[in-house]
Amino acid sequence: MLNAANLVTFGRIAVTPVFLWFLLTSYSTSGVANWILLLAFILIAASDGIDGAIARKQNTVTNLGKLIDPIADKVLFGGSFIVLSILNVVPWWATIAILVREVAMTAYRLVVVKNKVIPASASGKSKTIVQAIAIGYLISPLNQLLANQYFDIGYSLIFVALFLTWWSAFQYFKDSRS
Numbered sequence: 001m002l003n004a005a006n007l008v009t010f011g012r013i014a015v016t017p018v019f020l021w022f023l024l025t026s027y028s029t030s031g032v033a034n035w036i037l038l039l040a041f042i043l044i045a046a047s048d049g050i051d052g053a054i055a056r057k058q059n060t061v062t063n064l065g066k067l068i069d070p071i072a073d074k075v076l077f078g079g080s081f082i083v084l085s086i087l088n089v090v091p092w093w094a095t096i097a098i099l100v101r102e103v104a105m106t107a108y109r110l111v112v113v114k115n116k117v118i119p120a121s122a123s124g125k126s127k128t129i130v131q132a133i134a135i136g137y138l139i140s141p142l143n144q145l146l147a148n149q150y151f152d153i154g155y156s157l158i159f160v161a162l163f164l165t166w167w168s169a170f171q172y173f174k175d176s177r178s
Contacts, residue, residue, distance in 0.1 A: 005055035006065050012047045012072045019044055020079045023139065027087055030141045038140045044076055045132045067109065073128055074102045080135045089138050094158050098131070101169050112176055121175060123168035127161070134161045 019040050026033045051069065055061045078099055084090040134157035137143055143154050 003055070003060040003062065003065075004058065005051040005060055006062065006068065008047055008051035008054060009065065009068050009072050012044055012051070013068070013075055015044060016072075016076045016079060019076075020083050023080065023083045024086065027083075027089075027139070029144045034139055034141045038136055041076075041080070041132075041136055041139055045136075048073060048128070070109070070124070071106065074106060077128070077131050077135060078102055080139075084135070084138055089143070089154075090158060094162060097162055098165050101165050105169055105172060108173070108176075121168065121171060123164070123171040127164040127168040130157070130164050131161045134158055 019037075022040070023037055026037060028034060048069065051065070055065055081090055081095040081098055085092045085095040134154070137157055138154050146153055
């Protein structure tokens with residue numbers, strides 16, 4: 001069960017609180033710190049693809065990996081949304097809507113795991129990608145540089161992420177019932 005891919009996933013979970021602390025304490029509306037935070041976020045988020053690639057290449061895909069991989073995403077993305085809400089970058093209602101779905105899906109996966117493991121779907125992967133883009137954009141100084149009174153790219157990304165977050169939940173539920 002503790003193969004290279006799962007170790008990468010556990011590593012991602014372990015470094016996420018460190019990243020979240022730096023996001024909370026170092027975020028500013030512009031500047032070099034935000035570029036460094038963005039780079040750290042990208043590296044942690046990209047490790048999601050690395051663990052999957054290792055598992056497929058070494059033919060070591062496990063039920064544990066299928067279960068902890070989405071949890072690692074939820075820790076990183078959920079924690080990032082919470083910190084960004086604390087910093088007044090993301091509205092709390094959006095963070096709560098995303099977290100409710102994520103907690104509900106995790107609970108649902110744990111209940112269903114007795115019968116079968118629900119692997120990530122295309123809609124779930126799309127949700128993760130858009131959430132990552134939204135968080136990355138909101139962390140980056142571009143969020144402030146490109147802000148204007150007519151169109152807010154960051155809020156638009158949040159709305160798209162919210163839609164895909166809930167759409168993928170409905171898809172998972174529908175697919176797991178068949």
